[in-house]
Amino acid sequence: MSASVLQLHYDVPGDDFTRAGEASSAIKNKLKQMGIAPDVIRNVAIATYEGEINMVIHANGGTIDVTIDADAISLVLKDTGAGIPDVELAMREGYTTAKEEIRALGFGAGMGLPNMKKYTDEFELKSEVGQGTEVNMKVYLKK
Amino acid sequence: MINLLKLNEKYDSFFHSISLDAGSCRGCINCLKRCPTEAIRVRKGKSEIINEYCTDCGACIRVCPHHAKKATFDSLDYMSEYEYKIALPPPELYAQFNNLDDKNLVLNALVSLGFDDVYEVASAAELVSEITRKLLKDEKTRLPVISSACPSVIRLIRVRFPNLVDSISPIVSPMEMAANAAVQLAMLRTRLPREKIGVFYITPCPAKVTEIYAPLGVSKSQIDKAVALSDIYPRLLPLMKKIAADETGSFPKELGKAGRIGISWGCHGGEAGGLLTDKYLAVDGIENVIKALEDLEDSKFKDLEFIELNACSGGCVGGVLAVENPYMAKVKLTTLRKYLPVSGTHIDEAVPPYAYHDKKIEYQPVYSLGETLEESISLMNKVDELVKRFPGLDCGCCGAPTCRAHSEDVARGIASERDCIHILRNYVNKKEELKKFED
Numbered sequence: 001m002s003a004s005v006l007q008l009h010y011d012v013p014g015d016d017f018t019r020a021g022e023a024s025s026a027i028k029n030k031l032k033q034m035g036i037a038p039d040v041i042r043n044v045a046i047a048t049y050e051g052e053i054n055m056v057i058h059a060n061g062g063t064i065d066v067t068i069d070a071d072a073i074s075l076v077l078k079d080t081g082a083g084i085p086d087v088e089l090a091m092r093e094g095y096t097t098a099k100e101e102i103r104a105l106g107f108g109a110g111m112g113l114p115n116m117k118k119y120t121d122e123f124e125l126k127s128e129v130g131q132g133t134e135v136n137m138k139v140y141l142k143k
Numbered sequence: 144m145i146n147l148l149k150l151n152e153k154y155d156s157f158f159h160s161i162s163l164d165a166g167s168c169r170g171c172i173n174c175l176k177r178c179p180t181e182a183i184r185v186r187k188g189k190s191e192i193i194n195e196y197c198t199d200c201g202a203c204i205r206v207c208p209h210h211a212k213k214a215t216f217d218s219l220d221y222m223s224e225y226e227y228k229i230a231l232p233p234p235e236l237y238a239q240f241n242n243l244d245d246k247n248l249v250l251n252a253l254v255s256l257g258f259d260d261v262y263e264v265a266s267a268a269e270l271v272s273e274i275t276r277k278l279l280k281d282e283k284t285r286l287p288v289i290s291s292a293c294p295s296v297i298r299l300i301r302v303r304f305p306n307l308v309d310s311i312s313p314i315v316s317p318m319e320m321a322a323n324a325a326v327q328l329a330m331l332r333t334r335l336p337r338e339k340i341g342v343f344y345i346t347p348c349p350a351k352v353t354e355i356y357a358p359l360g361v362s363k364s365q366i367d368k369a370v371a372l373s374d375i376y377p378r379l380l381p382l383m384k385k386i387a388a389d390e391t392g393s394f395p396k397e398l399g400k401a402g403r404i405g406i407s408w409g410c411h412g413g414e415a416g417g418l419l420t421d422k423y424l425a426v427d428g429i430e431n432v433i434k435a436l437e438d439l440e441d442s443k444f445k446d447l448e449f450i451e452l453n454a455c456s457g458g459c460v461g462g463v464l465a466v467e468n469p470y471m472a473k474v475k476l477t478t479l480r481k482y483l484p485v486s487g488t489h490i491d492e493a494v495p496p497y498a499y500h501d502k503k504i505e506y507q508p509v510y511s512l513g514e515t516l517e518e519s520i521s522l523m524n525k526v527d528e529l530v531k532r533f534p535g536l537d538c539g540c541c542g543a544p545t546c547r548a549h550s551e552d553v554a555r556g557i558a559s560e561r562d563c564i565h566i567l568r569n570y571v572n573k574k575e576e577l578k579k580f581e582d
Contacts, residue, residue: 006520025437034519035511038305049441068520106445141516 006034006068012052014061023064024048034068036141043119043139044073050112051077051135057102058082059133072121073139080132087125091117156507157194158357160215160349161204165189167211172539174203174212179429180299184552185542195509198298199350200429200454201463214349214464217368219375222257225341227333229325230258231318231366234265234401234409235347235460237479238472239376240383246406246479250398252382256375258343260329261398265405267321269488272404272417274314274498279418279448285310287424287439287447290414292316294354295454296432297504301359304436305506310450313500315361317408318344318351322365323497342367345375347462350454360500371464402487406480410473411458415451417486425451427458512551525554534565 008030010023028045048064055062059081067074084090091113098108117123122138170188182196183203190203190211203212222228230253237246250261271292278284291297291312300307315323322342329340344366346352352369386394407413415423424447426435432452438444455461457469465472512526513519529550536546541562543549552558561567 004517004520006523021441025441028440030523032303032305032508033510033512034516034523035508035513036516038506042306045441068516070516 004070006066008066008068010064010066012055012061012064014056014059017056020053020056021049024052027064027066030066031068031073036068036073040073040139040141044075046119047116047137047139048075048077050115051075051137053107054112055079055081057098057107062132070141072141075120075135075137075139077135077137078132079134083129083131083133084125084127085129087127091125156357156359157197157509158353159192159194159197159199160352160356161192161197161199161201162213162215163190163192164211164213167209169209169211171208173206173208175539175542175544177202177206178544179433180303181544181548183544184558185539195302195507198295198302198429198454199348199353200295200299201349202429204349204463214352214371216346216349216352216371216374216464217343219256219343219370219378221368222341222343225367226339227259227329227335228257228341228343229260229262229329230256231262231264231321231325231342231344233318233345233347233372233459234263234268234406234413234476235458235462235465235472236345236372236375237406238409238460238476239372239465239467240380240475243475243479245395246401247395247398248383248386249379251386251395252379254398255382255386256378260325262321262325262328263399263401263405264317264321264344265401265408266399266488267324267405268317268408268414269401269405269417269486270324270490270498271314271317271320272408272414272486273490274494275312275449276418277494278312278314279420287444287450288312289439289450290452291360291500292408292414292451293350293453294359295348295350295429296452297359298350298353299429299433299454300436301504302507302509303433304440305508306440307436308504308506311360311504314498315500316354318354318366319358319361319364320498323495326365344369345372346370347372347459347465348455349463351462359504360502362502365497372462373464373466376466400487402484403480404486405488406476406483409458409460409476411453411456411461412451413458415449418449420448422447423449423451425453427453427461428456429454512554522551522554526550529553529560532560532566533563536565538564540564 012023027048031041059079062079065076089095093114094110096108096110102108120137121140124136127133168189170185174190175183175185180196180198182193184191237249253261289310346369355364355366355369358364404417407416411427412425415425426432460472461469512522530547533546541549543552553560
């Protein structure tokens, strides 16, 4: 591992909904210790939070890998859930397939994926029905 | 590398008023483990405060069994240095006395003590409430607004919550508002120059002492001295008894006009209550405040207009320099405010310019491991490696509050791995085994 790269790995458990958001919170606090600009921290925190919630609601958990180097913060969110049949539709603001009881808690407003795209500089989503979903995102560190 | 002990030279705005009586400190870990911002280390058997992390919340003063952590404040003897002296009593002062049904007794006793004038902080608080109500109605205001009243909370936000700094209310705290209003009145009345007028705030906590000497948001505080509530309380008692026994009917004089809104600021929830909206969140106790700020930063709270945060449980009545139990104090304030008008103080003309901060509160990344990103990355990798070597008991025996904090100190080069008694034991055992082998 190169000295100028920091890698963080988080397992997101899918069985306890009340713990959703803990990984993104931990990532946020790490970034504060790195002296990263506040707006970058906010963008990464939102993107990972939305992704983490999605993994818990739809995919029974997954993993988050964060790589920080001099240029950017790269985020890889992977799960082995049901996959997304129509990615274009899923990217539409307000489109949701979340269950009623989840929506009652204020989640599943159909803003998760659109927000992840909105708050990152690079966004790529690969999904296969029955196999799972992988989201690759990057937030640039402006010099 | 950022050397914590040297950081203070870089930022003089990190002055803080809690100090250590080294003679009484036994180097136990009570304060170390209870400091909510991990600002304490025990080094060479004594508890040291890392200035940049300390928010003067007073938690260490509360838990120290040896009374080694102390709040610093000014002596009342300073009164002799001014020609015209003004006392600024906060509402929590009224909550200290049994069976008080007229706050004028307290205000008259302050005059008997030697003050030429008194200006109720509760009155100024009503002005702050009124200006804040207007701020919340202004459509240009980004909601929610975070209260600027608790200096400990403001210090916490500026080092730990970079994305919330801009949400802090631009309106000054009631004590600063009171000082400005009182000084203006006094200068008009006495025609004395400013330096001959002494403004004395009666403080319930060390954080407010810090705010007076190293203010955030205002360039210079108009308060000259901070005297401790616990210091003034026993002096007021006999004076109040004397005034209450007066049979001429001319005492106590009407010296304060603050109403329910102003008085209520002394307790948790009072500030928010004065905004006449139900879309507020009021949190007390520094640990709860930290949790609330985390959630707020993650946008977990929706549809809120205002957030009141008090570092002390119960609000300002819970300050470490208060005398009465904070929950009893609340009962007393409730009784005291019973027959008061809703608000006794109003903005008659334009909002005075001193009602607003004249300096931006800036984020200070003191928790940053290194000075550059590259350095931070390399230190964080080191910390992540180190933390695996420690037992994870967070016992505090090394002098750092957690194994993680100790790993950071070791990575920064200000502590040694062998400060950990578990690592040291293994090291000694290994040495002994080697010795046996040699023998």
